[in-house]
Amino acid sequence: MSPTPVKVAVTGAAGQIGYSLLFRIASGALLGPDTPVELRLLEITPALGALEGVVMELDDCAFPLLSKVEIGDDAETIFDGVNLALLVGARPRTKGMERGDLLEANGAIFTAQGKALNKVAADDVRIGVTGNPANTNALIAMSNAPDIPRERFSALTRLDHNRGLSQLAKKAGVTVSEIKKLTIWGNHSATQYTDIFHAEINGQNAAEVVNDQAWIADTFIPTVAKRGAAIIEARGSSSAASAASATIDAGRDWLTGSPEGDWVSMAVVSDGSYGVPEGLIYSYPVITRNGDWEIVQGLEIDDFSRAKMDATAAELVEERDAVKALGLIG
Ligand SMILES: NC(=O)C1=CN([C@@H]2O[C@H](COP(=O)(O)OP(=O)(O)OC[C@H]3O[C@@H](n4cnc5c(N)ncnc54)[C@H](O)[C@@H]3O)[C@@H](O)[C@H]2O)C=CC1
Numbered sequence: 454m455s456p457t458p459v460k461v462a463v464t465g466a467a468g469q470i471g472y473s474l475l476f477r478i479a480s481g482a483l484l485g486p487d488t489p490v491e492l493r494l495l496e497i498t499p500a501l502g503a504l505e506g507v508v509m510e511l512d513d514c515a516f517p518l519l520s521k522v523e524i525g526d527d528a529e530t531i532f533d534g535v536n537l538a539l540l541v542g543a544r545p546r547t548k549g550m551e552r553g554d555l556l557e558a559n560g561a562i563f564t565a566q567g568k569a570l571n572k573v574a575a576d577d578v579r580i581g582v583t584g585n586p587a588n589t590n591a592l593i594a595m596s597n598a599p600d601i602p603r604e605r606f607s608a609l610t611r612l613d614h615n616r617g618l619s620q621l622a623k624k625a626g627v628t629v630s631e632i633k634k635l636t637i638w639g640n641h642s643a644t645q646y647t648d649i650f651h652a653e654i655n656g657q658n659a660a661e662v663v664n665d666q667a668w669i670a671d672t673f674i675p676t677v678a679k680r681g682a683a684i685i686e687a688r689g690s691s692s693a694a695s696a697a698s699a700t701i702d703a704g705r706d707w708l709t710g711s712p713e714g715d716w717v718s719m720a721v722v723s724d725g726s727y728g729v730p731e732g733l734i735y736s737y738p739v740i741t742r743n744g745d746w747e748i749v750q751g752l753e754i755d756d757f758s759r760a761k762m763d764a765t766a767a768e769l770v771e772e773r774d775a776v777k778a779l780g781l782i783g
């Protein structure tokens with residue numbers, strides 16, 4: 454066992470996603486079976502009582518890897534020295550609400566947390582944003598943390614990626630592990646684009662295996678894009694266990710590497726690759742190694758994909774301009 458525990462901050466720790474996420478982190482699902490973890494849990498003051506209850510349950514699990522748990526409502530205290538910050542806490546979308554409505558409500562949270570991370574996080578910190586609107590919240594946090602390299606911020610599109618794998622596996626009559634190189638492009642919103650034109654099913658081109666453009670365009674892509682809304686409709690509240698699971702998948706692969714011969718989808722700061730405006734937090738196909746990521750280059754983009762990639766970029770430009778107008782980013 455490595456002697457120094459990795460310090461992992463989770464915000465919104467008393468929320469729905471937190472209730473699933475914390476137990477998986479503490480059990481070793483994020484950092485592996487040999488790495489002890491110290492949890493730093495941030496909540497708003499009125500939720501601290503409920504969070505104490507969650508910590509009692511963490512105690513009751515007697516996780517061998519869980520070295521310490523600290524809770525609080527002060528970001529600078531909780532983020533002090535953290536190596537990984539999972540920013541989950543935000544106001545969730547409720548029925549009939551679009552992500553645009555959430556920008557203002559959440560802007561203030563991510564401004565303050567970006568500043569706090571900038572001040573007190575460890576030099577090697579990585580920051581993953583799950584709270585919606587995730588891409589633009591990550592942009593706000595990044596913009597308010599000028600001393601943290603921009604590539605240390607990402608927003609979660611791994612849930613969309615996993616949803617795409619599962620829908621495609623059903624259609625093709627295969628298991629998810631037989632599918633590789635699926636891509637979510639753009640925003641974690643209804644404009645996201647799930648691309649299977651570069652994906653492979655047992656080494657064969659996935660779009661060719663499916664051989665049904667109407668299904669891809671009219672069923673598959675919208676089903677993945679609107680899955681969050683479908684879960685809200687069915688459950689009465691937004692995805693929680695699956696969002697926690699995707700947060701674990703994304704964090705684990707970022708720190709320890711994406712699988713050989715495959716890539717993962719991750720919203721990261723654009724360097725202009727694939728014609729996406731520089732500086733947006735845009736989901737790309739990425740390969741990760743030891744806490745670094747690299748955008749997969751050289752994929753051929755046809756007119757169908759181009760239009761969808763541009764539409765989701767345009768939405769992110771709108772969100773960026775809206776938070777700029779609110780004074781949340783420079
Ligand atoms: N990127 C993705 O794939 C997904 C993102 N989400 C988003 O994740 C977020 C959390 O979802 P749930 O856990 O279901 O919501 P929830 O409402 O159950 O929990 C959110 C928690 O955040 C806390 N919180 C609010 N402001 C805070 C602050 N300033 N600092 C620390 N904590 C704060 C609240 O007190 C609450 O306990 C939502 O924004 C939701 O839309 C949900 C599913 C998927």
Ligand SMILES: O=C([O-])CC(=O)C(=O)O
Pocket residue numbers: 545546585612680681682684691692
């Ligand atoms: O749609 C929502 O509000 C929750 C979410 O992000 C998802 O499930 O993808």
